[in-house]
Amino acid sequence: MSDATGPARPWVELARDGDPTAWRALYDAHAGRLVLWLRQLPTGDPAADHDDLAMEAWSVAASRIADFEGDDDAFAGWLFGIARNHVLNARRKSARRATYAMSAMPEPTLPMETVTGPVETAEAVRRALAMLPQREGEVIACIDVVDLDVATTARILGISRPAVRVARQRGLRRLRAAGWAV
Known part of the structure; x- marks a missing residue:
């Protein structure tokens, strides 16, 4: 076999x-x-x-x-x-x-370098992704968190490869603007 x-x-x-x-x-x-x-x-x-x-x-x-x-x-x-x-x-x-x-109060965001351990890091990543529009958060989770490629991410989300690249770029830009060190 x-x-x-x-x-x-x-x-x-x-x-x-x-x-x-x-x-x-x-x-x-x-x-x-x-x-x-x-x-x-x-x-x-x-x-x-x-x-x-x-x-x-x-x-x-x-x-x-x-x-x-x-x-x-x-x-x-x-x-x-x-x-x-x-x-x-x-x-x-x-x-x-x-x-x-x-609650209408947004959670304060912390730069990634202030996070100390794996549990805190996972929670910080969840908070960061939750502040993004759904598509951008899903794209970043696929590519940057679990290391999937653009083609696989596009298949998973049912969008084109260029749409994946654009969503990732926009999401990373939003995270940087919010003070996240990405």
Whole structure:
């Protein structure tokens, strides 16, 4: 089935056939980045668990792998797109169920160099991305947080590559103007 250099057939093709080794390889390649990316996206619900959203995306991917017509390289974009749809659904659900007043006071922003540890850094990144328009925040989360390329980011978000580049440029400009050291 596979040798030291990789599978004889693409992992996605093997996963379609139900090969658990192929699913493990796909999971190992994408699971960490998927959860990291999801943690950067606001869901509107403080109780929403990003690990649960990732699990839901993997479940959909497993049930719909037969419908997927891409190769191993396109799998990440497809999977992240599924996860993005789950985040959007969580936002809509949260907006429908919101029963508490939101404060109109913006949170003070801190330059990144004042952040000291990984937990503080993650929270600072979330605050920075939350102050951006949705598309700009999603693009920056994809490219600068989880290190996806422009083409994959475009597939995930369903926009063109130039739109990804423009959104990233605008988002970074907004962050710099707000005092973030990016």
